[in-house]
Amino acid sequence: MWTASFVFTLARETGWPEHFIFWELPLARLLQYQHCALRAYDVWTVPIGPAPDAQFDRLLTGWRPHES
DSSP states (O other): OHHHHHHHHHHHHHOOOHHHHHHTSOHHHHHHHHHHHHHHTTOOOSOOOOOHHHHHHHHHTTOOOOOO
């Protein structure tokens, strides 16, 4: 189902035919173009993670400095 969404979005934004999108466009480039097309409409494509402080605190939990 996500394939149809990608093809629809890229075809709408670029005018490229379905055959080009499926068979000639490299997958990495397709994913980047999809990301850019969605960001142009303020659609956030990356999950929002915890605040950096929360991540740092989680990493330091149980950490002990190296003692000689």
